[in-house]
Amino acid sequence: MRNYHSVLILKPDLDEDQVDQSVEKITSIINKFGGSILKLDKWGKKRLAYRIKKNKFGYYLNVYHTCEQGRVLDLEKGYQLYEQIIKYLVIRLEERDIVRVMDKDKESAAESAKDSAAEENRSEETVAAGEPDKS
Template sequence: MNIYENIVILNASLADEEIETASAKIKDLITNSGGEILNADVWGRKKLAYEIKKQKKGFYLFLVFKSPSAAVKKLENYYKTFEPVIKYMVIKLEKKQAEAALKSSLPAPARQTASVEAAASRDARDEKTEPKIGA
């Protein structure tokens, strides 16, 4: 299975309950198609750079998920007919990008531990390579 990033812009004029229902339908479609959601971020209502389908604002939903490619085609077809979606983009991540996405999808304490370990190894490496001044 491949890892994908997905940004969905929903119609911002919908009520909060309708937006939650629409995002739940999208997440259910991914999981029911054999996928696994790794990270789901709600960016909320934001002004669009340009008007889309007579809308000046959109509700942004960002997903990182693991899925077979057939499920992605099914998801894209669903977006084309699903009324609340005004714009979407699904991108297949390369190996390095997928690793970074997996790291960012870790819970906050695990991310902090990983960043502390990375900083410690970087500091140890720097100590070995720094020239001694005045020696």
Template structure:
């Protein structure tokens, strides 16, 4: 198991229920693959450096994960196909 940081930029116009359901989906994918979500830190709504998919702002979330390196490709594929997630970045910690 390795430690990862996952930063997601989620569409700014989602209501609280839709935002929480996106987070629950991401957490579910991690736990289904045998990993753990250690911490979820919601940074809130912030202005983007440039326009992404016609959005000037995004809701930023940082997730600290521990999971097997072999399951990261499945997680990234699932993130890529989620429309509410504008951008994501998964990186190894340490």
């Protein structure tokens, strides 16, 4: 089992429901090849630096996931066959890279937890300490 980082560009003319649908579909594609999603970000609609399949804009998805060894080519094929994806990029991550990503995530979660705790009350520090563990 290895860790991977995929950036997917979806068609720009999707509304929120359709985006959620395609996220589900992508999840099922990844699960099909023995992987699971570690982290999923929606970067939202962005202007592309160049036209892709006649689109000037694209909806970016940023996915950290695992995949069974040797089945990444099949996964990429799955991306290609899904018509909502106009472009994709899959990168293999080393163990330290995924640790770094998750640490960064934890830090930001801890920070936000700290902020919210500071806003609420200083006495509720146990909540702030408990939250980063969940993520």
